[in-house]
Amino acid sequence: MVITICIGSSCHLKGSRSIIQGLEKKIRENELCSQIELNGSFCTGECENGVCVKIDDELFSVSPETVDTFFENEVLRRVR
Structure with a gap:
């Protein structure tokens, strides 16, 4: 699973x-380091409500x- 967090100025x-x-x-507490990859990205253009976080291609x-x-x-539901 890839989780991408926006690190643009607004987020x-x-x-x-x-x-x-x-x-x-x-991720560490649940011993999921081998199953989840965290990435950063710049603006996704959806920053009105909060920090944009994607799980694979689904935006939150x-x-x-x-x-x-x-x-x-969201995360644990998909991993287990």
Whole structure:
């Protein structure tokens, strides 16, 4: 699975760094390092709501406050 987090200026200001750190932590805690690849990208053009995060080709809007829920509901569901 490839998760891509926007690190463009708008998403950076909305907390993309915190989201990356949160996802890295959750991936380690769940021992999924060999199954999930984290990538960064610049603007995806969908930054109105929050930080743009893609799982493969599906786009999500995530905030630092929702990263744990996003991981549980979207990432773990696809891995298991």
